Amino acid sequence: MIQMNGRDHDWYEGMTIQSLITDLNYTYPILLIRVNGTFIEKENYGNTRVQKGDDVKIIHPIAGG
Amino acid sequence: MSVVIAKERVDEMKSSRRVLKTLEYTPTKVQKGYTDKTLYINLTDNQVEFKDIPAVVKEKFIGGKGYGLWHLWKGVNADTKWNDPENEIVISPGPIAGITQYPGAGKSLVVSISPITGTVIDSNVGGHFGPLMKFSGFDALEIQGKAEKDVVVFIDGNKGTISIEEAPVETVDSHILAEELTEMYADDEEDKRHISVVSSGQAAEHSYIGLLNFSFYDKRKKAQRLKQAGRGGIGTVFRDKKIKALIVKYKGVKGDSNAPVDVEKIKQVGMKLHKEVHDFDDEQCQMRQVGTANLFETMSDYDLLPVNNFQYGSHKDAAKTGGRAALKKVLQQDEPDGCWFGCSMSCAKSATAYELQTGPYKGQKVVVDGPEYETIAGVGSNCGIFDIDYVLECNFYCDTYGVDTISFGTLTAFAMECFERGVIDKEVTQGLELTFGNKEAAMELLHQMARGDGFGVIAGKGVREMRKLFVREYGADENLLLDIGMESKGLEYSQYVSKESLAQQGGYALTNKGPQHDEAWLIFMDMVNNQIPSFDDKAEALHYFPMFRTWFGLQGLCKLPWNDVEPISNRSVEGPEAAKVPEHVQNYVDLYNAVTGNNIDKQEMILQSERVYNFQKVFNIRLGVVGIEGDRAPYRSMGPVTKEEFLSREDRYDKQMKENIGIDPEGKSLEEKMKITRDFRESQFAQLRDTVYKRRGWTVEGIPKVEHLQNIGMDLPEVLEVVQPYFK
Amino acid sequence: MNMKKLEKYEEKCIECHACEDICAKTYFKSEDRGKSRIKINEALDEKGQKINVCNQCGECMEVCPELALTRDKRGVVRLDSSKCVECLMCVGFCPYLSMREHKDHLEPFKCIACGICPKECPTEAIEIVERV
Numbered sequence: 001m002i003q004m005n006g007r008d009h010d011w012y013e014g015m016t017i018q019s020l021i022t023d024l025n026y027t028y029p030i031l032l033i034r035v036n037g038t039f040i041e042k043e044n045y046g047n048t049r050v051q052k053g054d055d056v057k058i059i060h061p062i063a064g065g
Numbered sequence: 066m067s068v069v070i071a072k073e074r075v076d077e078m079k080s081s082r083r084v085l086k087t088l089e090y091t092p093t094k095v096q097k098g099y100t101d102k103t104l105y106i107n108l109t110d111n112q113v114e115f116k117d118i119p120a121v122v123k124e125k126f127i128g129g130k131g132y133g134l135w136h137l138w139k140g141v142n143a144d145t146k147w148n149d150p151e152n153e154i155v156i157s158p159g160p161i162a163g164i165t166q167y168p169g170a171g172k173s174l175v176v177s178i179s180p181i182t183g184t185v186i187d188s189n190v191g192g193h194f195g196p197l198m199k200f201s202g203f204d205a206l207e208i209q210g211k212a213e214k215d216v217v218v219f220i221d222g223n224k225g226t227i228s229i230e231e232a233p234v235e236t237v238d239s240h241i242l243a244e245e246l247t248e249m250y251a252d253d254e255e256d257k258r259h260i261s262v263v264s265s266g267q268a269a270e271h272s273y274i275g276l277l278n279f280s281f282y283d284k285r286k287k288a289q290r291l292k293q294a295g296r297g298g299i300g301t302v303f304r305d306k307k308i309k310a311l312i313v314k315y316k317g318v319k320g321d322s323n324a325p326v327d328v329e330k331i332k333q334v335g336m337k338l339h340k341e342v343h344d345f346d347d348e349q350c351q352m353r354q355v356g357t358a359n360l361f362e363t364m365s366d367y368d369l370l371p372v373n374n375f376q377y378g379s380h381k382d383a384a385k386t387g388g389r390a391a392l393k394k395v396l397q398q399d400e401p402d403g404c405w406f407g408c409s410m411s412c413a414k415s416a417t418a419y420e421l422q423t424g425p426y427k428g429q430k431v432v433v434d435g436p437e438y439e440t441i442a443g444v445g446s447n448c449g450i451f452d453i454d455y456v457l458e459c460n461f462y463c464d465t466y467g468v469d470t471i472s473f474g475t476l477t478a479f480a481m482e483c484f485e486r487g488v489i490d491k492e493v494t495q496g497l498e499l500t501f502g503n504k505e506a507a508m509e510l511l512h513q514m515a516r517g518d519g520f521g522v523i524a525g526k527g528v529r530e531m532r533k534l535f536v537r538e539y540g541a542d543e544n545l546l547l548d549i550g551m552e553s554k555g556l557e558y559s560q561y562v563s564k565e566s567l568a569q570q571g572g573y574a575l576t577n578k579g580p581q582h583d584e585a586w587l588i589f590m591d592m593v594n595n596q597i598p599s600f601d602d603k604a605e606a607l608h609y610f611p612m613f614r615t616w617f618g619l620q621g622l623c624k625l626p627w628n629d630v631e632p633i634s635n636r637s638v639e640g641p642e643a644a645k646v647p648e649h650v651q652n653y654v655d656l657y658n659a660v661t662g663n664n665i666d667k668q669e670m671i672l673q674s675e676r677v678y679n680f681q682k683v684f685n686i687r688l689g690v691v692g693i694e695g696d697r698a699p700y701r702s703m704g705p706v707t708k709e710e711f712l713s714r715e716d717r718y719d720k721q722m723k724e725n726i727g728i729d730p731e732g733k734s735l736e737e738k739m740k741i742t743r744d745f746r747e748s749q750f751a752q753l754r755d756t757v758y759k760r761r762g763w764t765v766e767g768i769p770k771v772e773h774l775q776n777i778g779m780d781l782p783e784v785l786e787v788v789q790p791y792f793k
Numbered sequence: 794m795n796m797k798k799l800e801k802y803e804e805k806c807i808e809c810h811a812c813e814d815i816c817a818k819t820y821f822k823s824e825d826r827g828k829s830r831i832k833i834n835e836a837l838d839e840k841g842q843k844i845n846v847c848n849q850c851g852e853c854m855e856v857c858p859e860l861a862l863t864r865d866k867r868g869v870v871r872l873d874s875s876k877c878v879e880c881l882m883c884v885g886f887c888p889y890l891s892m893r894e895h896k897d898h899l900e901p902f903k904c905i906a907c908g909i910c911p912k913e914c915p916t917e918a919i920e921i922v923e924r925v
Contacts, residue, residue: 005595027366030349032636032643039636059596060589061635062363063610063628063644165880258859284860320879320899329896332881336894339885406858407880 003055011052018045020056032059068241068288068431070248078234078249085216086111087228092202095324098160098660099123103136104203104227106218108306109150109210111229118204125778129159130187130618131677132205133176134684137185138783140209143687147180147298148305150211156263156311157205158195161660162621163323164407166335167652168342169623171196171405173279179297179578180273181472181527182555184688185681186297186578189618191404191413192279192290193261196621197222197315200322212307219250222315232309238515239264239278240431240465243289246312247282256316258282262289263311265300266467271517272525274472274557275300278464285400286417288432292404295469296581297556304467318406326662334652334659335407341630342409350629355392356414357438357625362388364442368714369562369588371447373501374478375551375701376710378562382451387441395453410626412437419457424512426465433461435470442560443474448481449501459508466515471581472527475557477507479528479550480520488541494520528552548700549707554579554690563702565717566592567746568603571753574698575607577681583624584611596641604756606641613645615674620657627653676779679762679769687787692766693754704746711739718742766791796868797906797923799831801844805918808835808843812910812919819909820902828895830904831919840889844918847891847904853883867923869906877901 002011004020017033017040033040034057040048050056093100101123105114118132126135133155140153155176164170173195179186198206201222208218217232236242243262251257262280269275277300278291294300321328346352351359364370365383372380385391395416402413416433436456444459445451463470477499483489484499491498497506497520513521524531528550535541551558556579563569569592572585587606590596597603617624627649634648650667658664665673685695705711711718712735719730722738726745730738755765762773768791774780813829821828832845849870854862861876862883879899884892894901908921 005593006598007595025366028363029351030631034639057594059594059643061628061631061643062589063586063646165878284858318878320881328899332894332896332899336881336884339882341885343886400855403858406878407882408858409856409882409885 002050002053005057005059009056011050015050016046017048017050017056020050021045021058024058026058026060028060028062030061032061033057068244070245074245075249078232078245081232081234083231085229085231086113087226088113090115090202090225090227092222092225095163095199095322097326097662098163098323099128100199100202100204102203103132103205103207104220105207105209106229107210108208108212108216108229108308113227113229116207125676125781126680127159127619127673127677128204129157129162129172129174129621130176130189130615131680132157133174133187134185134677134681136205136207137176137178138680138684140207141178143689145178145688147178147183147302151209152178152302154208154299154302154306155205156195156198157621158199159619159621161323161656163196163199163318164325164331164335164656164660165318165320165322165405166331166407167656168335168338168403168408168410168626169405170407170621170656172617172621172623173198173294174618174621175277175294175299177297177299177302178688179299179556180301181298181529182579182690184554184578184690185684186299186556187618187681188277188294188296188299189583189623190277190279190294191281191292191623193281193405194263194279194311194313196318196405197259197261197313200315200318201313206311208306208308211305215307215309217246217310217312218308220311220313222313223317235309237270237304237309238266238465239291239467240461242310243278243280243291246310247280247289250312250314254287258284259316260312260314264309264467265303266465266515268466268468268511268514268525269300269304271522272468272514273298273301273527273530274469274476274525275302275304275467276469277303278467281404283402286415286432290402290404290413290415290432291434291464292413293464293469295471297578298469300467323660325660327659330655330659334655338626338630338652339409341632342626345630346410349631351389352410352412352625352629355389355396356412356435358387358392358414358436358441359389360438361392361441364438364561365446367593368565371442371478371560371562373449374447374475374482374549375558375562376482376707377713378564380446380451383446386451386453387445387456391453395457408623408626410629412625412629416457419461421461422454422458423508424462424515431461433457434464436460437470439560440470440474443471444477444507445474447474447478447560448507450504450507452504455504455508459511462508462511462515466511468511468514468525471559472557473511474560475551476524476528476531477510480510480524480531482549483531483535483541483546486545488535488546489539493539527555528557529555545706551699551701552580553698553702554695556580558702561586561588563588564704567749567753568597568606570698570703570750571603571607571757572610573702574696575754575757576611576696577678577685580698580702584614586610590641590644596644600752600756602641603753604760607757608760609645609671612671612674612678613650615678616653616670619673619677620653622653672777675777679774679777679779680784682763682767682769683784683787686768691768696754696767698750700743700747703750704742705739708735708739711735711742764791768792794868795866795923795925796849797921798849798869799846799904799906799911800920800922801846802918803843805916806833806844807916807918808833809915811913811915815910815913819907825895828897830893830902831910832893838890842889845889845891846919848889849906850888853887853892853903856882856886858882870903871905872901872903874900
């Protein structure tokens with residue numbers, strides 16, 4: 001398990017930020033991502049491993065409409 | 066390609082004019098964003114008056130929507146209906162409107178009693194009319210009464226003349242009328258940029274969803290472009306008053322026309338935002354490339370795009386027919402389309418030389434304004450239609466006929482669902498095969514509204530009136546239609562599926578004018594980001610955002626540059642505060658202070674809105690929209706109404722039943738599961754409503770408390786008089 | 794298309810600011826270097842430029858809502874004051890930060906390749922080039 005935006009989310013071996021984004025189908029062009037409070041730059045999504053128990057926040061800065 | 070108006074046509078219009086009233090005036094110079102003058106026109110007796118706006122009104126109502134509501138309140142009584150002569154149309158920009166250096170600062174707010182809701186409606190619109198009217202000497206234009214025959218009102222802000230003239234031969238449809246009047250009033254091509262026209266269209270005469278088009282002259286395309294005051298049927302009131310058009314002409318807009326106290330501050334804030342748009346828009350929202358329609362494929366990806374009358378939230382053809390790449394093929398991208406000077410966000414898009422396939426203008430090549438997100442989703446996906454050419458065609462005709470694409474989309478989707486479920490048949494629709502996806506039938510419905518014949522006249526009265534008719538005349542199941550008819554207060558929902566966001570269900574229903582998302586758009590904050598999990602969190606958001614967003618309407622501003630470009634500073638803002646975009650809120654505080662010379666902060670800003678918001682709430686109560694029934698939400702906005710809907714997302718609902726409700730779905734029948742889900746969701750909504758009312762200073766019945774009105778400074782005697790009976 | 798512009802050779806610039814002084818004096822009768830249409834940065838700006846001056850690329854013409862910026866027959870982009878509404882989008886959108894503005898003026902201003910400043914430059918770090 002990880003915490004994904006404050007909710008329980010299944011974890012698997014080899015999970016990265018990029019694979020998580022893909023699993024969740026988060027296609028919005030701007031995402032603000034923090035893992036355990038540390039900001040992750042877009043170019044590092046693929047090489048940032050998500051560990052069991054991590055607190056991941058993937059924020060969509062969209063309050064529009 | 067623009068409509069070309071021949072000299073003979075102009076001569077014909079001129080010679081058939083009959084002047085009813087003309088007068089000269091000395092335009093009051095703008096000072097610190099204000100002229101403190103209202104132009105009052107009564108079309109029944111062609112009375113024209115220049116009214117001073119009292120200081121206390123300026124302090125409490127600020128401008129824009131605040132001025133509109135205040136004038137309207139004075140003009141009508143508790144029994145006034147939309148088509149009574151005392152109903153008014155008030156147009157007011159606001160103190161910030163008219164600056165040229167900051168994006169989105171040329172808006173007009175239009176206020177009236179709506180034919181579709183029976184209560185107050187306000188609509189925020191671009192185009193040049195509002196600022197040019199202010200520079201011509203007026204903070205507000207208040208129109209009351211009804212003309213006997215079709216008229217136009219012309220304001221020349223340089224010469225200082227106003228005239229009311231019978232205009233029998235001018236075309237009613239906007240794409241032609243705006244060009245005819247521009248050709249008539251402009252001295253030459255260069256002069257056309259100084260003219261803005263407000264007009265409606267034929268369908269506004271036969272429906273309750275009429276809109277107003279506000280024009281701005283596009284120097285590149287050499288055409289009047291149209292921006293819409295869409296919601297709530299103000300165009301219907303306009304045509305009922307027999308107004309064909311309002312025209313303003315003013316030459317001389319410069320960076321200090323709004324006479325601000327600190328223009329340098331405005332310049333600095335403006336340039337900063339221009340640069341943000343320049344640096345970030347391509348990688349963020351792409352507003353400059355595709356406008357608000359950039360959201361279409363995103364909404365489908367997140368199961369939020371209304372499909373087939375809000376039954377479903379996504380569709381496999383969404384990206385193909387309305388995705389960013391598809392849009393870029395049909396829209397002009399190489400030209401900056403701002404609806405007022407200095408709008409670097411430039412969301413106003415157009416498709417040029419679109420050849421019309423249907424209707425009275427078939428075969429003509431025209432400029433189509435838009436399509437905006439709301440239009441692609443409303444007339445497209447929500448009606449099961451995935452065809453960009455249809456969207457352009459329908460968008461064009463809605464605009465020129467003067468009807469709101471949002472209401473047209475939602476009411477057509479409702480009629481389609483009723484047709485598919487056998488609630489109505491071809492006898493009722495008078496031959497129209499109104500199945501989801503039938504674009505020919507949908508287009509014909511629109512043309513019928515314009516001609517005033519067939520089922521178009523019935524549908525044009527909106528979802529609420531259709532529902533009543535189907536129940537009364539055709540034995541329809543009222544409960545089903547209450548559930549699937551996507552209206553609240555009589556206004557059709559705008560185009561977002563709110564089933565999985567409780568906060569947004571409130572953002573739609575717990576509103577003053579009805580389910581337009583301009584008060585609050587909380588879906589991502591709530592559903593995806595999970596930043597406002599508790600009832601108190603959601604209620605706080607449903608206090609802050611409606612108040613904050615109301616402020617745009619007081620000032621004559623557009624909401625988009627606030628959060629459709631994200632400044633670097635926002636990366637370091639954590640939690641729900643980020644959704645406020647603090648740096649940009651400060652920009653607005655700075656702009657207001659720089660224009661007016663006042664010294665407000667972020668708290669005072671919210672208080673300015675809170676006064677007007679509560680005034681509008683009391684206005685609703687005065688007109689009979691009272692209590693929790695006034696904030697009723699159809700169940701489709703909260704959860705799955707039908708078996709098909711439930712089954713289409715069964716895994717989600719089962720999971721929620723187990724995790725959120727605490728009931729194991731195993732072994733339960735479909736009906737049982739639907740009932741458990743419904744009971745839970747409805748109780749959640751009720752709890753949210755109670756929490757929001759409390760946060761807003763209202764009773765459990767949604768009546769603003771006297772003490773609250775006193776605390777915020779909206780305790781005018783006439784306001785207290787309306788609420789006091791509820792506290793006896 | 795004709796192309797006339799002020800060419801720069803940053804390695805030759807000794808930061809004497811003579812170009813700024815003559816420009817501000819010529820166009821604004823001012824000794825305020827902030828009013829010069831060419832700017833010399835002692836620390837490089839965010840685009841890495843030491844000499845910031847318009848290269849007549851014309852991107853500003855695209856963003857102007859009033860068509861107030863046009864290219865003349867020699868290829869120089871010029872601002873028509875009678876049309877400018879002082880919105881400053883051209884300032885925010887200039888890819889080289891070369892559209893200039895100053896607190897004393899609402900209207901932006903830019904280099905029009907007039908050729909006055911190269912005459913003042915002691916190191917030939919700037920010159921007018923013209924291609925036909």
